[in-house]
Amino acid sequence: MERIQANLWPEETIPAGEGIRHSVRRWWPAIVGLIVVWGVPIWHLSTDWSLSDQYSYGWVVPLLMLYLVRLRLTDAPAPSLGWKEDRKRAAITLGALIFLYFPLIVIRVANPDWRPLGYVIAGQAIVITWIGVYLAAGWRVAWHFSIPLLFFLVAVPWPRPIDAPVMHYLMEKNAGIAIEGLLWDGIAAMRRGNLVVLPTGTVGVDEACSGIYSLQGTLMLSIFLGEMYRLGATRRLVLLLGGVGVALATNAIRTYWLAAVAATQGLEAVEGWHDSAGYTILAANFCALWLATVGLTRLPSRKWLVTGDLSERIYRHSGDDTRRWFVPTGRWFAALTAVVVVGFVFSAWWFARGEAHAEAPLSWQVQQPTSYPGFATKRMSDKVAMTLRHDAGWTGSWKGSHGERVQAWYLRWAPGKNSPQLASMHDPRTCLSGLGLEMQAELSPWEFRQDALALPVKTFRFRDGTETVHVYYALLDDRPSKKMERRYDNTVFSRLELAWEGVRNRGQRLVEIGVWGNLSEEDARKEVEKFLRSYTSIQPQV
Template identity: 30%
Template sequence: MDNPVRHRACMQPLWLLAGGYWLWLVWACAGEWTSSPDYNYGWFVPPLALYFLWKRMETARGALSGSGAKVADLLAWCVIAVSVAAVFPVELVRQTPIHWRPNLWAIGLLAAANTLAAAWLTGGLARLKIFLVPVLFMLVGVPWPTFVENAVSFPLMQIVARWSVGLVHLLGYPATAAGTTITLPNCTVGVEEACSGLRSLQTALMVGLAAGELARLRSAGRAVLLAVAFIMAIIGNQVRVLILVLAGINGGNASVQAWHDTAGYVVLAILLCGVGLAAAIGKSWRAMVSQPRDKPVEHSAAAARPPRSHCRWAWLALMAGCLSMLGAHSWYWWRANLAAPPSPPMLRPSGERGFVVDRAVPPAILGVLNPDEYAYIRETVGGTPLRAVGYHFYWKPREGNANQLYHRPDRCMPGAGWRIDGKVTRETMTIGGRNFTFNVFPFRGPAGPALMLWGSYLNGEPVEIEFESDVYLNTANLAQFIRTGTREYSYEVAACIMPYPEGQRPTPAQIEAYANRVFSTSGAE
């Protein structure tokens, strides 16, 4: 006689495959969870998801049955087959130095689809319901694509800045807002991404979903809890920026830095208290109005027994997934010796001819970009350093050079009150006898028109970017990385601002002369 327990055990390869997908996702996201303050909360997501799964399985024991639907079973196997086939190309892209967040979402969606398909095949609709919430909760930890972040953060930064200025005026203090920068009598306060609400909104999403699951609220209750979480995050952020502005008024920049972390804890406290109170109210309300549910119906073991062919397919899927992952890594191991050698810095900032070089780069910028070498170029008048007119960053060859590729003038400068006032052009100019390609941005800032010369070099080659497109992935570089097996590269950014009088845009010769004043060659070939 067939042993039904043995038949169910033969489907375990599907769960090994699903576990492999989630380990793959955690490994892919670990870098951002560790290095990006916006996503530090990601490390809390996997243990919470496992806890939710354990509690759901504990309350649903004995309620599992086979799917009993051949069409649905076939669809589930198709989902598994597609997810296995996608492992090779997705991992090929992930192995490149270009950190593309939609690729992380591809891994997350593959893991979710594969897990839900395995749940259907091994336990039918009952098991699918058990896994649904924990699986979807795991996606909360996947970093948002950069274009989504920008669409959320820039408007929030501007709104928070305007509201803060209005509140400061009500308190009787002078303040003005230009973009996301609040100018006070004795200092300026920049409403960065961390203070804009982006980080708090992401945390609010996780806290709201987690609280709804812990309170076991129904769908409507969870939606209300999410709304409360977002409202608390917005209120908390406004309070945070107001604290920093008042600190700046009373103590200048030093006071702003001293209060920065404390103000962040205020946001977290407001969020947790508000969501916790709403969850407690929702749980009490549900207890008063809900009817007791019937106990789960026991199902026979035979009802959950899969066909013999499913067991063979389960092992085949596991082996195919392992081979796909191994194949992607083998490609890089084989092609790595053909990769272009990384380049040392080609440019260096000039400390002569009216400029001075220092390393006083704001900690917020260094914390996001993490360059290995960095410097600001400041204009001097009578030997006194004034405003910064340029910068130079360099990242040594290593895996994971990611964040800097997504920080570009057309994305970052508008947040500081600058807008592009014309078409971005690419100009080749000679510095120290060598040719360098710069992107020339026509900006209009608070003080009038200016050109920004922005050069970015990957392994010594200028990066091709379509500035009129919202697509962040450079497909040409991506194809080159995959073809040559490149996992590491050096990256260099050199930029400077060239103000000019209204209606007197500099000529190419004047632009080149200015670039030669600000930068010189490093002498490293």
């Protein structure tokens, strides 16, 4: 083992300052390796950064992380040679993490919309970099650069089961605070879901499928400023909580301002102020956080025993000072690059093979019920259409058998690398709540069957003013008829199964039907089944 370690990480040393600042020629394998290590999580997260306005700030996070690393280089501690046994274990762990790139790339190609995988891939890059720093310079230096490395996690989107309810709760509070301001100003207003209802109309419909855009960006900025100014742990926590408060306050002010403009100048005037108000609150958030950071730096500092003892323990047991950085050989980074390249090449072959041998998916669609009484198509707003980016679909409303109002949405995304993410952006628990409906319960799911089609349907009960609304929601990926019984969901096993079967770029079809009126769930479901049975067309597979 010692001989292997000597070959892979030889004890050839150069001065620390020279190794970092001037010896690019000696360190180019490490530079290339870091580009590969961090290129994989950036590749995985780039889709969410591009498609979601909430996480568009992710593109600047790698640059900010490099800046924080640069700041840490100015006062990095002296390198120290760790014990050989520790270095052996670290080298073995590093090799195992490098090998894990292969299965993770395959799993990611099959599941580009799986947000928890982002934490795994980002964590892998962080740990690999951290171990590499430890092998090159010891515990002291590795500990010194931990926070800049962990900073990258702020760019990883929250898992949807956490993201959706948090955003829904905060948007409700945001609307409530804005309404209190309007009432204080003598403007009649009321809240319906996440909307502000005024005598002149309703404000906020176009943002029904979004969150509080500046919240995640403000959290990122709070963590960045806390590290840039080297605040203590308590002050960083205060700054982080202050960032949340600033984001909520500025969004409430923005909502109040737009609602006041709508009340006094009409809804048409809101469009002219919408974007400028958004940019203004981003600038206000930055200024408020920067001033808070400067104020916190001027407070008297206090050394906490827990963090002080931990730092002293790390420094005491980190080995002997060497004043030298150990130059890594190119073998590590050649192995790393080879594993990543093989992972991508194998994925391309594996999924192309799966597509070549796969049966054609069942072709089906939900047609417009033009013969139903009172049927009329509805125009989707441009902002919602740009968010969903569906390839085909329609939305319309009509009168049901009992005189109740029924509205349906049918959307289709063609097969493509972004189709799963785009389809998952529309969820009735978030979008309908944003349109002013109050969710009361999620009822038992059921399955609609017709010929070879098996459509899993989720059922929700909402409240729209004094009316009960039953909402039926189904999202199904394109698949052959013999796999209709298979249920691909968000479980780990199901996600791994997709990779094992070579399934990727699945097209998506979404059906959502809302039934207004004080009907029982049974009667509303019968109305939906009647509509689906009459207007779902299925093309037989050859």
